[in-house]
Amino acid sequence: MKLTELTIHELSEKLKRRELSSRELTGAYLSLIDAVDKKIHAYLTVCGESALKEADAADKRLVSGADVTPLTGIPLAIKDIFCTKGIKTTCASRMLENFIPPYDATVVKKLKDAGAVILGKLNMDEFAMGSSTENSAFFKTLNPWDTTRVPGGSSGGSAAAVAAGECAASIGTDTGGSIRQPASCCGVVGLKPTYGRVSRYGMIAFASSLDQGGPITKDVRDSSVMLNAMAGHDPLDSTSIDAPAEDYTGGLKHGIRGLKIGIPKEYFIEGLDKDVERAIGSAIGVFKNEGCGIVDVSLPHTEYATGVYYLVATAEASSNLARYDGVKYGLRVSSEGLLDMYKLTRDRGFGGEVKRRIMLGTYSLSAGYYEAYYKKASQVRTIIKRDFEEAFKKCDIILTPTSPTPAFKIGEKIADPLTMYLSDIFTISCNLAGIPGISIPCGFTPDNLPVGLQLLGKPLGEATLLKAAYAYEQTTGWHKRRPQL
């Protein structure tokens, strides 16, 4: 097996035993990126030089044996939405094409402090708005399993890079499914923690009440290793949860006998791909064999989630993206007057989908429409959250497909915004309710496209989610398949 196919926990053992240096490993990743990324286009920026320096620093730590963490010397890559000090951070937008942040996002700082090596920055839908990474202002990322298909989005670069072995793991962000849906499309593990579990400081804002960062990894153990490093209260993010983070790795093997798994009937709808339905059906069987109780639950307002999401998320986005005015950083298109400078800058800087969402958000928040749209959506959001509270009285976790279909073809949905929006129907409710969710590989279609299984947990229930996902993974082994490139 090639080094670049190994998981974090496997690599970490080798590094600690000094069978391998971080410099050697980082070099192997940089060569692979050089060879493979021209087929996948996952990276917006590769930082070879600084990565090798970080690898040398990690090797020193590993030799001395002091302050060694499970991430020391491990090469990771970062969605280009997280600010990285001294490294260009574009959010895949012309607006930030030349933006070099003067500080690190808290999550990036935590990973660096743990001794991780940063290989580079990953492609995404512009400002995280999209489900296919086709909305990147720079280029499209392709699915490593089938390069005529999308990798999902918005963290498409993050999922594709992990699937193609171009980094040991990556981080992404999830506002309506942007970690879980691409993880599902690319056959890797994607975790969206509870809202507030991971700091948002330095993560470029899209919809602040929904955005949450999380890891994309090759297996569930790696997901727990990454979450251990990322989770925790941050005084720089007033919405981060002030509760101690758990040891998410420690609980993986606690067993799932007697765990109650809820199956919501509203997620098994017409339009659900037959191969996806079959894979999910088998997965339910696996949990039953492991001694879990399978219970029917109902999330009756599921059909309203997409509508709520596109009002709430666009309203917040229209406000968040008002900061791009050509004054302090980012693009400026000069003009005689201030107003024209704003308008021209924003017209040239933003792509079509971003403008569309700013327009929708601005319209629905404008005088006369606020009550009918934003307020109404926020009320239905409360009801959706209550649905989950009711369902979790009957079960410990909820099991659903991650996405109604496997990865779709490039260009298939880009012309029709509403069709694209509906590819997130199974992932959106989780963000609206603020609960944690994970997508893990659960099979393949006859065309060899990965299918994802989604597990949803109670607030701060990451340990239970990871334990269940780990037990499933150990029984089935779908996560071991890698695409041929």
Next chain:
Amino acid sequence: MPITGKDVKHAAQLARLALTEEEIKLYTGQLQRILDYVEKLSEVDTKGVEPAAYTVPQRRAARPDTVKDSIPPEDALRNAPEKEKGCFKVPKIIE
């Protein structure tokens, strides 16, 4: 609710977006479709339901007001499209 080209132009003005006539036309149609879709929400009885702004329980996020280092001005200005004498430079605002 029907959305007109005039509404879209007004929203574009509020959002500080210079849209072409073609874009106005495109967005009018697309926003109409999305708004028709969200019309579905009117089926839900929300009488007396508190709107949810955030999902984590609200708590006091205040902290002691202590002086800490911040980003040095030269770093803060490094990404400025135009700067002068340690300040961000903008076009004339007042005639």
